[in-house]
Amino acid sequence: MRILLIEDENHLREQITQQLQQQNLTIDAAADGEEGLFLGTEYPYDVAIIDLGLPKLSGIEVIEKLRKAGKEFPILILTARGRWQDKVEGLESGADDYLVKPFHIEELSARINALARRASGWSSSVLQCGPISLNPTSQQVTNNGVTLDLTAYEYRILHYLMLHSGQVLSKTELTDHIYEQDHDRDSNVIEVFIKRLRNKLDPDKTLNPIETLRGRGYRLTLSRDQ
Amino acid sequence: MTNKQQISLSNRLLLVVSLVLTAFLGVSAISLNNAFQTSAENAQHKRLKNYIYTILTAADFNNDGTIHMPEQFAEPEFSTPNSGLYAQITTGREIVWQSQSSLGLFIALPDHPGPSNEHFSTIELQNGSKLLNLAYGIVWENDNGKKFGYTINVAEDLNAIYQQKAGFQRSLWYWLGGTGLMLLIAQAFILRWGLRPLHDVTIDLHAIESGDKSRLSDNYPKELCQLTQNINTLLDHEQSRRERYKNSLADLAHSLKTPLSVFRGELDSNVEIEALRQSGHEQLDRISAMVDYQLQRAATEGKSNLLAPVSLAEIIYKILGTLDKVYRAKGVQCQCDIENDIYIHADKDDMYELLGNLLENAYKYCNSQTSIILQSLQNHIQIRIDDDGNGIPEHAQEDILKRGKRMDTQVEGHGLGLAIASDIIEAYGGEISLQDSYLGGAKFIIQLPKD
Numbered sequence: 001m002r003i004l005l006i007e008d009e010n011h012l013r014e015q016i017t018q019q020l021q022q023q024n025l026t027i028d029a030a031a032d033g034e035e036g037l038f039l040g041t042e043y044p045y046d047v048a049i050i051d052l053g054l055p056k057l058s059g060i061e062v063i064e065k066l067r068k069a070g071k072e073f074p075i076l077i078l079t080a081r082g083r084w085q086d087k088v089e090g091l092e093s094g095a096d097d098y099l100v101k102p103f104h105i106e107e108l109s110a111r112i113n114a115l116a117r118r119a120s121g122w123s124s125s126v127l128q129c130g131p132i133s134l135n136p137t138s139q140q141v142t143n144n145g146v147t148l149d150l151t152a153y154e155y156r157i158l159h160y161l162m163l164h165s166g167q168v169l170s171k172t173e174l175t176d177h178i179y180e181q182d183h184d185r186d187s188n189v190i191e192v193f194i195k196r197l198r199n200k201l202d203p204d205k206t207l208n209p210i211e212t213l214r215g216r217g218y219r220l221t222l223s224r225d226q
Numbered sequence: 227m228t229n230k231q232q233i234s235l236s237n238r239l240l241l242v243v244s245l246v247l248t249a250f251l252g253v254s255a256i257s258l259n260n261a262f263q264t265s266a267e268n269a270q271h272k273r274l275k276n277y278i279y280t281i282l283t284a285a286d287f288n289n290d291g292t293i294h295m296p297e298q299f300a301e302p303e304f305s306t307p308n309s310g311l312y313a314q315i316t317t318g319r320e321i322v323w324q325s326q327s328s329l330g331l332f333i334a335l336p337d338h339p340g341p342s343n344e345h346f347s348t349i350e351l352q353n354g355s356k357l358l359n360l361a362y363g364i365v366w367e368n369d370n371g372k373k374f375g376y377t378i379n380v381a382e383d384l385n386a387i388y389q390q391k392a393g394f395q396r397s398l399w400y401w402l403g404g405t406g407l408m409l410l411i412a413q414a415f416i417l418r419w420g421l422r423p424l425h426d427v428t429i430d431l432h433a434i435e436s437g438d439k440s441r442l443s444d445n446y447p448k449e450l451c452q453l454t455q456n457i458n459t460l461l462d463h464e465q466s467r468r469e470r471y472k473n474s475l476a477d478l479a480h481s482l483k484t485p486l487s488v489f490r491g492e493l494d495s496n497v498e499i500e501a502l503r504q505s506g507h508e509q510l511d512r513i514s515a516m517v518d519y520q521l522q523r524a525a526t527e528g529k530s531n532l533l534a535p536v537s538l539a540e541i542i543y544k545i546l547g548t549l550d551k552v553y554r555a556k557g558v559q560c561q562c563d564i565e566n567d568i569y570i571h572a573d574k575d576d577m578y579e580l581l582g583n584l585l586e587n588a589y590k591y592c593n594s595q596t597s598i599i600l601q602s603l604q605n606h607i608q609i610r611i612d613d614d615g616n617g618i619p620e621h622a623q624e625d626i627l628k629r630g631k632r633m634d635t636q637v638e639g640h641g642l643g644l645a646i647a648s649d650i651i652e653a654y655g656g657e658i659s660l661q662d663s664y665l666g667g668a669k670f671i672i673q674l675p676k677d
Contacts, residue, residue, distance in 0.1 A: 082518060084545065084582030085575060091548040098552065102514050104507075118555055 001116055001159055002026040002177045004048040006036030006062065007078065008055055012101075016049070019105045024139050024155045025112070028181045033057025040066045044073075044176050046119070046163075047112050050095070051078045052086055060093045067094035074115035078103075110137065120163045122224070127162045130222035132201060132209065134162050148200055153178060157193050158201075161210065161220040170217035194218060235424065236417050243413050251406045255398055262394050266387055271346065274360040277301070277380040278344075281313055282364070285323075289368040293376075295323050303327060310383035312357070317376050328381075337361035338377050349381065357381040423450050434461070456532065463530040470653070471524050478520035485509035485516075515642050522646045527573030528653035531677060535569035536577055538600055538607065545582050546598075549589045558589050561597040568602050570674060572654060580650045583643035584611050584670055591615035595665055606656070606673045615667035623660050647672075 003025050007013040010031070017027045028043065030036035033054040040048060040062070048066070052059035063075055074097070077090040082100035090098060097111055113125070113136040127134045131144040139155060141148045150158065156178040161169065171187040179185055194210060201209050211219050233241075280301070286294040293315060303311035304325040312328035314321060316335060331351060339345035340363045349357050359381040366374045423446050433439040441461050442454045489509040492502055527533065546560060570577070588596040592613035599610040618626060626644050651658050656674040663669035 083575060084578035087582070088544045088548045088578065091551050092544070096551060100518075102510075114555065123555065 001046045004045045005029045007051045033062045048075045063093045074119050128225040165220040168219045251402045278362045287366045291374040312381045314379045339363045341365045356384040474520040474524040481516050485512045526653045531571045533571045539564045539566045553589045564600040583647045588613040606675045609672040611670045612663040612665045613667040614665035617667045
């Protein structure tokens, strides 16, 4: 899951980036409104976190421009003052939730996961497809209650596949949503990750959780249990 | 402040009044002078005509054309040399008769206006004096039917009339000048008296500046009352805001000391890093909540009629829109019964904070249902907010509404938002109370006074 973070305070930006990366989320960070708007319009994000008091372009303006450009990913605003007028204005301009500084990082990641879930039609906080269950808070994946040991990228791919279970996802799309903006990309690696995931999720080859649609991409076939 | 100092009110009035007065008196002087001159001239003309008739009545015409005149006239001036009143009867270029007063003064006058005609002219004598002369033509027919033409001239010295005119003008200027001066003095007194209250306001304001007084006195004339009352309202408002600033600053400094000393104690005694971290988080949360709360308290504007009226319904709908979005996953049902035309003289931010905190609590603690009622009662505006949550236990109810008094020991949950809300309500002279809701949870009733 790829997140856009626009925050001008260096310390806070680095802290959030680091802590969210530890939770296996893909983060692109921008230090001002203009850079943030550029990233937001250029790349496909699953959630954006936007501070309201930004240099060059205010948070509200960035949100309005993103929405005008047809970007529909959920947006969480951060506000230092916590004034209700700011919150109302932020949500009226197109944001979906707010968080008042200072906040706990757990609170932030819970809100991000909730927004991403809501955007892809999930209502429970733990994603459950057939016997496979993924908890974004603890990043724990289980198969029939047995914990699986996944690498960071395997987890990222599975998380994205489960969020969009039933949909066909191309290799490019998967690449886009698991790698940061300046990461070396090689879409062939996706095939390797998928193969490893299949082995880990379905060692007996009975479940066939991920199907390959030749030339189109991959699909998680297990139905959602909510 | 503009760089250009404007002319003072009393100088403006004085200037305008002086100009108007000068113009008025000047025009009056000119018209009075003209009227006097005309009437003096008319009087002179009339007098000269009367003299003509006197002479005609006195004259005895003989058949040979000679005229016999009496020695004495009713007007002694005709007999006194150089008296200023002269008469002459001519026929052609020949003097038939002349009054004793005019002997040696002038030769036969050339004016012959013809029978029954009169002609006024000004003549200048050799000695320099000016005369106004009336020439009047007559025809005398003797017993044989022979006609003789005469011209009667009566002349009066203009000096007298000039002197009269000069005298009149002098006294006119004295009187008008005197009147003008008196009016100006009166005007200055009237202005001083009339503008006295403004002067008093300045003195009052100076007294406030120097701290001798806290507000303007109430006994100003009604034209100024609106202004002075507004200034007083502003002063009171500022005063209470200053106090709130001071209080919240003092409270903040004071309340921060508790978590700081708790954590310092932990640092000194605790060796286990996990417990220390836990305690650090707790104290930081407390500090953060206190900063939020005191900041909000300091920022509260408070009641003032000088603030523009804000629509409560508009604010409520905006906040509900925000909350519906944020709590979409919870699927909260909010029943609204809102009068749309309720306005209150209040700071928009204050109302946003008040309603935002209360409504967010309702959304946060309800199971699925909330309701909000906004209505205008006789003397106040009532807001009722209900939820179907677990409600607030009776023993906690009093604490929760006691505006932030227990803030340094209790910050979680309902506490902070409600403490902020009850502070704002108090700043507006309103009341908040807590009851059991018909929905099963808590019911908050807020009363805000109308103006």
